[in-house]
Amino acid sequence: MDHAEHHEEHPMIGYGTYISIWLALLILTALTVAIAGFDLGKYTTLVAMVVATVKTTLVGLYFMHLRYEPKVFHYMILVTFMIMVVIVIFTFIDGNRFSYLSHEVQAEVHH
Amino acid sequence: MAQTAAELSYTPYHREKSAFTGIFSWIFSTDHKRIGILYMISVLTMFIGGLCLGLLIRLELIAPGATIMSAPTYNAVFTLHGVIMIFLFIIPGIPAIFGNFILPLQIGAEDVAFPRLNLLSWWLYISGAALLMLALFTGDKLPDTGWTFYAPYSTATEGNISLAVFAAFVLGFSSILTGLNFITTIHRMRAPGMTWFRMPLFTWGLYATAWIQVLATPVVGITLLLVILERGFGVGVFDPAIGGDPVLYQHLFWIYSHPAVYIMILPGMGVISDLLPAFTKRTIFGYKAIAFSTISIAVVGYMVWGHHMFTSGISGTAQVIFSFLTFLVAIPTGIKVFNWIASLYKGSIELRAPMLYTLSFIFLFSIGGVTGLVLGSLAVDMHVHDTYFVVGHFHYVMFGGLGIALFGALHYWFPKMFGKMYNEAVAIVAWAFIFVGFNVLYFPMFILGWNGMPRRYYDYLPEFQYWHVVSTVGSWILAFGIFTMFINLIRGIINGEKAGNNPWGASTLEWTTPSPPPLLNFIEPPHVTHGAYDFEEMNKGKKDSKKDSKKKKKGKK
Amino acid sequence: MSHTANIAAPAHIHKDYNGAKTGMWLFLFTEVLLFGGLFLIYAVYRTAHPHDFAEAAKELNVVLGALNTAVLLTSSLTMALAIACIHRGKKSLSLTFLGITILCAFAFMVIKYIEWESKISHGLYPGSEYLMLHYSKGQRMFFGLYYCMTGLHAAHVIIGATVLIVMFYVTYQRPNEKHRWDVFGKDELNGCRVAILDKDGNEKWGSEIDESVKQVHLKMKYYSMPKRIKHEDYVSLENSGLYWHIVDVIWIFLFPLMYLIG
Numbered sequence: 001m002d003h004a005e006h007h008e009e010h011p012m013i014g015y016g017t018y019i020s021i022w023l024a025l026l027i028l029t030a031l032t033v034a035i036a037g038f039d040l041g042k043y044t045t046l047v048a049m050v051v052a053t054v055k056t057t058l059v060g061l062y063f064m065h066l067r068y069e070p071k072v073f074h075y076m077i078l079v080t081f082m083i084m085v086v087i088v089i090f091t092f093i094d095g096n097r098f099s100y101l102s103h104e105v106q107a108e109v110h111h
Numbered sequence: 112m113a114q115t116a117a118e119l120s121y122t123p124y125h126r127e128k129s130a131f132t133g134i135f136s137w138i139f140s141t142d143h144k145r146i147g148i149l150y151m152i153s154v155l156t157m158f159i160g161g162l163c164l165g166l167l168i169r170l171e172l173i174a175p176g177a178t179i180m181s182a183p184t185y186n187a188v189f190t191l192h193g194v195i196m197i198f199l200f201i202i203p204g205i206p207a208i209f210g211n212f213i214l215p216l217q218i219g220a221e222d223v224a225f226p227r228l229n230l231l232s233w234w235l236y237i238s239g240a241a242l243l244m245l246a247l248f249t250g251d252k253l254p255d256t257g258w259t260f261y262a263p264y265s266t267a268t269e270g271n272i273s274l275a276v277f278a279a280f281v282l283g284f285s286s287i288l289t290g291l292n293f294i295t296t297i298h299r300m301r302a303p304g305m306t307w308f309r310m311p312l313f314t315w316g317l318y319a320t321a322w323i324q325v326l327a328t329p330v331v332g333i334t335l336l337l338v339i340l341e342r343g344f345g346v347g348v349f350d351p352a353i354g355g356d357p358v359l360y361q362h363l364f365w366i367y368s369h370p371a372v373y374i375m376i377l378p379g380m381g382v383i384s385d386l387l388p389a390f391t392k393r394t395i396f397g398y399k400a401i402a403f404s405t406i407s408i409a410v411v412g413y414m415v416w417g418h419h420m421f422t423s424g425i426s427g428t429a430q431v432i433f434s435f436l437t438f439l440v441a442i443p444t445g446i447k448v449f450n451w452i453a454s455l456y457k458g459s460i461e462l463r464a465p466m467l468y469t470l471s472f473i474f475l476f477s478i479g480g481v482t483g484l485v486l487g488s489l490a491v492d493m494h495v496h497d498t499y500f501v502v503g504h505f506h507y508v509m510f511g512g513l514g515i516a517l518f519g520a521l522h523y524w525f526p527k528m529f530g531k532m533y534n535e536a537v538a539i540v541a542w543a544f545i546f547v548g549f550n551v552l553y554f555p556m557f558i559l560g561w562n563g564m565p566r567r568y569y570d571y572l573p574e575f576q577y578w579h580v581v582s583t584v585g586s587w588i589l590a591f592g593i594f595t596m597f598i599n600l601i602r603g604i605i606n607g608e609k610a611g612n613n614p615w616g617a618s619t620l621e622w623t624t625p626s627p628p629p630l631l632n633f634i635e636p637p638h639v640t641h642g643a644y645d646f647e648e649m650n651k652g653k654k655d656s657k658k659d660s661k662k663k664k665k666g667k668k
Numbered sequence: 669m670s671h672t673a674n675i676a677a678p679a680h681i682h683k684d685y686n687g688a689k690t691g692m693w694l695f696l697f698t699e700v701l702l703f704g705g706l707f708l709i710y711a712v713y714r715t716a717h718p719h720d721f722a723e724a725a726k727e728l729n730v731v732l733g734a735l736n737t738a739v740l741l742t743s744s745l746t747m748a749l750a751i752a753c754i755h756r757g758k759k760s761l762s763l764t765f766l767g768i769t770i771l772c773a774f775a776f777m778v779i780k781y782i783e784w785e786s787k788i789s790h791g792l793y794p795g796s797e798y799l800m801l802h803y804s805k806g807q808r809m810f811f812g813l814y815y816c817m818t819g820l821h822a823a824h825v826i827i828g829a830t831v832l833i834v835m836f837y838v839t840y841q842r843p844n845e846k847h848r849w850d851v852f853g854k855d856e857l858n859g860c861r862v863a864i865l866d867k868d869g870n871e872k873w874g875s876e877i878d879e880s881v882k883q884v885h886l887k888m889k890y891y892s893m894p895k896r897i898k899h900e901d902y903v904s905l906e907n908s909g910l911y912w913h914i915v916d917v918i919w920i921f922l923f924p925l926m927y928l929i930g
Contacts, residue, residue, distance in 0.1 A: 012755055013748075022745040029737050029923075033730065036928035048924035055920045063748040064913050065906075070686070072298070073693055080697040083326050084704045086413050091362050091708055092715075094417070094429040101356055101716035101805075224687050291694040299687035329698040333705035337816065345795030346812040348709060353812075354805025359712060363705055635873045 013062060021062045028055050121634055123530060123627040141226035142630060146233050147212030148528070153237060154203055155597075161195035162590065164188050169552070169586040172579050175571050182569040186255035187270075189567060191247070193258030194275070198282045199240055201513055202371060205378035206289055206324075207236070209520050210317045212528060214293060216621035216628060217311045219302025219637035224295035228288050235285035242278035246271045257567060259368070262349035262360035266341040273342050276335045283328045283335075286374075290324025293317055302620070304639035308399065311619045311643040315402045316381020319409040323370045323377075327413070331367030334360065358423050365416035373412040375509055376476075377405060379516030380447055383472050386523055387451055388644040389617035390466035391458025395644050397450040404443035411440045418487050422496045430489055437487035444480055448473060463615070464538035468519030471546050475511030479504055482557065497567075500560025506553045518545070521600065526610030530627040533603030541599055544592025551585030618649045685903045692907040696914045699824070703918050706817050710925065713813065717806025724803070724810035726930040727792065729783060733927035736779045737919065743772030744916040747832075747909045754902045759839065766836050769912065773829035780822055784815075814926055821922060824915045828908075835908045 032051045040047060061067045066074065091097075124144045129136045137145050167188055171178050180188065211229065215222055223229050247253055250271025256264055260279075265272050297318050301310070310318075338360075340346045347353025349360040388395045395401065417425060417433030425433075451473055460466070482504040486492050495501065526532055555578035560566075564575045571579070613622035620643075624633050641648035714721045746768040753762035791798030794812045803811070864872045 013752060015749060015752060018745055018748050018752065022741060025741045025744075026738060029734065029741065032924050032928060033734055036730075036924070036930075045924075045929065048928060049921075052921050052924055056917050059744060059913055059917055059920070063744050063916075064910055069689070073690070076693060076697070079322075080326060080700060083413060084701065087330070087366055087704065088708055088711060090414055090417065090429075090432075091366075091712065093432055094362070094425040096424055096426040096429075097356060097359060097362075097712055098716045100358070100424070101354075101713070224684065225691055228691075287695075287698050291691055291698075294694055295687050295691045298690055299684050325694050325698055326701060329701035330705045333702050333820075336820075337709075340794075340816060344793075344815075346816060347794065347808055348812055348816070353800070354808045355812075356712070359709065363708070366705075 013065070013068075017062060021058050025055055025058060121625060121629045123625070124630050125627060127630040139230070141222070141230050143211050143215050143223050143226065143229060144528075144628065144632075146229050147208055147210075149233055150203065150207040150211060150236070151528075153233075153240070154200055154208055157195055157199040157240065159597075161192055161200055162593065164192040164195065166586055166590055168192060169583040171569070172571070173583040174579075175573055175576060183252065183255065185569045186567075187253030190254050190257050194243065194254075194279070197258050197371075198279050199236075199243070201375045201509055202282075202286055203236060203289070204375070204513060204517055205382060205520060206293070206317055206320055206374075207233075208517075209313075209382070209524060210289070210293060210320075210378065213524055213621055214296065214314060214317055215300070216527075216624060216632055217314050217619055217643075218297065218300065218305050219620050219633065219639060220296060220300035221631045221633075223292050224299055225292050229292055232285045232288035232292070235281055235288065239278045239282035239285060242281060243275060246274035246278060249274060259364060260335070260338060261364070262338065262341070262357045263351065265338055266349060273339045276338050280332055280335045283332050286324050287328050290321035290328075293321040294325065297321075302637045302639055305620075306639075308402070309639055309642045311381075312384030312395065312398070312401055312405070313378070313381035313619075315405050316377045316379075316384070319405045320374050320377045323374050323409055323412070327367045327370040327374075330363060331371075334363040334367070358420070358425070361420050361423055362416070365419045366413075369416035369419065370409070370412045372508070373408055375513050377408065379472070379513040380405065382516040382520045382523075383451060383469050384447075385617075385619060386465050386469045386519055387454045388646075389523070389615045389619075390461045390463060390469065391455055392461075392616065392646055393454065393458040393644075394642070394646065395450065396453035396456070397446070398642070398644065400446055401450050404446045407443045408440060411436065411443070415440055418492070421489060421492045434487055434489045434492075438484065441480065441484055441487075448477055448480070463522075464533075464535060464542055465519045465523035465615075467539065467542045467546075468515050468522065471542070471549075472512060472515045472519065475507055475515060475549065479507030479509075479511050483508060495560055497565055498560035499556040499564045499566055502566050503553050503556030503560060506556070511549060511553070515545075515549075518542075518596065523615070524621075525600065525603065526614045527621055527626045527628070529604050529607070530610055530625075531603055531607035532610045532614065533599050533607055537595065537599040541592050541596035544588055544595060546592075548585050548587070548589030548592050552582050552589050553585070555579070555582040555585070618646050619643050688903045688907060689910075692910050696910060699911075699914055699918075703817070703820070706813070706820065707921070707925075710813050710817070713806065713809040714929075717804075717809065720804050720806025721810050722929050724807040724814075725927065727787070728814070728927050728930075729786075730927050730930075732779055732783050733923055736776055737923045739772050739776050739779065740916045740919050743769045743776070744913055746772065747912050751902070751906055751909050754839070754905060759842070763836065763840060766832060766839065770829055770832050770836065773825055773832065776825055777822065777829075780818065780825075784818075787811075817922055818926070821915070821918055824918070828912050828915050831908045831911060835905050839902070839905060 028051050032048055035047055035051075036044065038044075060077075066077075124142060125148075127142075129140060131139050137149060140146065167179070168185070171180055171185055171188075211223070214220075251269040254268075254270040254272055254275045256268060256270070256272060260272065260276055265276070297310075297314060337346065337348055341349055345353065348355045349357050351357060384395055384401055415433055415436045417429050418437045421430055421434075482500070486495065486501060486504055522533065522538060559575055559578045559582075562575070564571055610626055612625050614626075615622070620637060620639065621628075623637065746765040750762045750765035750769065753759075753765060787793065792811055793799065794808075794815055799808055799811060866872060
């Protein structure tokens with residue numbers, strides 16, 4: 001088997017890299033669980049989401065080989081991500097959703 | 112152009128032998144051209160079904176009170192009309208029929224990127240249609256929610272909504288697979304020399320459409336699944352009694368369904384951008400501007416869904432922002448319309464049937480677009496929301512836009528698909544009936560709506576009757592025109608004159624291959640050297656090759 | 669007139685591996701947006717009822733949730749290793765890793781079952797009387813979304829595991845590299861084009877072939893050539909792997925949003 005030729009068409013990631021990524025993912029999971037124990041107030045979710053994003057990036061870049069894929073894949077992922085962000089932002093500018101829902105809760109308490 | 116020996120001896124795609132025979136050689140074929148024809152038959156059948164329901168609606172509304180059906184039946188009929196026309200006709204319409212048939216030809220590919228997936232998407236379409244029909248006959252009553260399936264009514268009514276909604280889910284999956292296939296095809300399978308900015312604008316339209324199909328459809332998929340879960344298990348996400356918010360359903364529904372109107376219209380705009388150069392024999396004005404405006408319509412289209420909900424109780428900030436962004440979409444659309452009109456300047460215009468449809472598209476779509484701006488302005492919308500004004504606007508944009516573009520495309524690519532020609536005189540008569548009937552049918556709706564006639568109503572005040580009668584008469588004229596058009600096309604398929612490779616003298620790549628094309632589309636692998644609408648280069652190339660062949664012949668002798 | 673004929677095999681014999689991956693990624697985007705709709709609903713209800721969500725989340729079992737996270741992350745590792753092995757031509761090792769991935773999927777489903785079972789036996793499920801009587805609207809929404817989101821995710825685990833089982837069989841069936849021969853068969857010749865070479869050795873295609881050509885004799889020799897297994901031959905395995913990783917990624921977000929907000 002000709003390894004040199006393979007390296008040219010698609011660089012191979014070593015077993016060791018995969019295992020260290022896996023360890024990093026497990027440590028990050030433990031970190032999320034540990035942080036949840038502290039009361040960071042409104043930052044709790046933010047921190048959890050940042051850690052989850054880091055984990056996703058690791059999975060994407062190494063397990064899903066994105067680091068070695070053509071640039072166009074990266075652009076496509078960016079577009080999808082942006083669409084998701086747009087959808088969330090534009091739903092959230094409708095503040096009436098939250099006042100409507102919270103109002104319902106108060107009404108229930110009064111009963 | 113003299114046909115060479117190779118061209119005379121080729122086998123057209125519909126005569127090519129395959130592993131199956133008879134109808135199975137079609138319904139199990141992975142050839143994009145056969146799948147395109149399959150889609151054409153199924154989509155147009157659905158269109159005729161939806162058309163008949165539309166005629167029934169108009170007939171019912173010819174006089175106040177009960178005319179030909181009961182009120183619950185009327186609710187079911189307009190729901191079905193909407194569901195069939197939206198999910199089974201307009202959304203698959205141009206991409207599935209002409210995208211499948213023409214796209215690989217236009218970019219010089221042998222097929223789409225995933226031929227088997229393509230066949231699967233047709234089967235999903237058929238299954239979705241079958242499930243929808245099944246939903247009609249299995250519930251305690253017919254589905255009567257309107258095509259929007261708004262919660263909480265859709266989660267409470269007795270009709271078999273779960274199955275109808277699941278049918279829409281399956282159709283969405285079919286649409287996703289088509290989009291996925293087209294994006295990959297356009298990225299990976301362009302012929303040598305076919306750069307992004309040499310692609311025909313129809314291909315650009317399909318590209319933008321395909322992205323919306325991939326990135327918007329899943330959102331309605333999950334929304335419809337939640338409706339099913341709501342009905343089955345009482346999850347309560349949209350049920351105020353349990354703690355849910357029905358308006359959130361509207362948000363999720365329009366997150367898809369507004370971009371979906373661009374799934375409907377962008378391919379139509381692409382068709383028009385292809386037809387104009389073919390019948391003016393000049394390059395399109397502002398090629399890049401049209402290509403970029405296609406993309407920007409797709410992008411901005413994601414941010415305007417709230418204008419469907421101005422009266423649903425969304426916050427003031429949201430109303431203003433959505434209204435503003437709605438006006439923003441008009442800019443790229445305007446760019447297109449002005450470019451199309453500028454493309455007529457100094458062109459040698461031939462008023463053949465496809466060109467007549469093209470010009471009617473620009474006219475009707477502009478009316479639809481401008482009334483869209485009326486609806487997009489917040490204060491006016493409060494007045495005309497959920498009136499016939501909206502119905503008129505919607506039909507001018509969708510039928511006057513996409514429907515007319517589809518008819519134009521049918522005539523334009525007819526010789527390529529079947530290798531034959533329809534009767535031009537009859538086609539023009541049919542067009543005249545369609546154009547007149549269309550305006551008589553839908554223009555009164557603006558007047559009715561402005562005067563306060565609400566949409567989806569079974570009964571109305573006597574003062575509205577005059578315009579309702581006009582509108583109903585228009586529906587008959589339109590139906591007659593469409594009937595004549597179909598008869599003419601069918602007669603063309605059966606015993607039309609033989610059409611050449613390029614009967615229109617058009618410049619895009621699909622016209623360089625024989626009509627109908629062979630199985631792998633091109634007899635010689637194409638090599639693209641100029642832009643899609645570069646008539647000068649095209650003619651120069653032709654002369655050169657003629658000279659070359661003459662030289663070669665002389666040399667050999 | 670004697671010309672030599674050249675056969676050009678149709679391009680579709682050579683699969684476009686990059687295209688296959690593009691298609692798969694596009695499909696993954698649809699998966700992301702499918703869950704995206706649910707995450708959006710979650711965000712709206714949680715913003716409206718932050719305290720109810722925190723209260724309700726306390727009922728979930730963090731230990732089982734964390735265990736399931738570890739199981740899925742491990743399965744992602746073995747999936748990546750299975751592909752890495754096939755790249756290096758180690759088929760049996762690859763099959764072992766693929767087997768572990770499938771077992772992890774089963775383990776995940778068993779743990780999920782235990783979790784759901786304990787909730788449902790307590791009467792905590794959408795539409796239950798217990799939920800309607802003892803919980804606030806926000807808490808009901810939390811449990812509704814919990815079942816919808818983890819349920820849809822579990823459905824994806826099942827689909828993913830099924831795909832992986834099929835891939836296990838396909839990979840198992842494939843011959844090792846030394847047994848694989850590339851034979852130019854009759855089927856591959858279907859749809860081939862013939863080019864004529866003239867005296868000067870110029871290729872002539874289709875319309876360039878003029879009347880001077882009377883007959884074309886085709887003589888063909890087939891050579892069977894030993895061929896290495898390239899990693900591209902396993903693009904379907906790689907695509908299944910991509911699907912499996914996206915299932916993992918969705919869980920990476922679901923876990924903190926469901927279990928860790930108490």
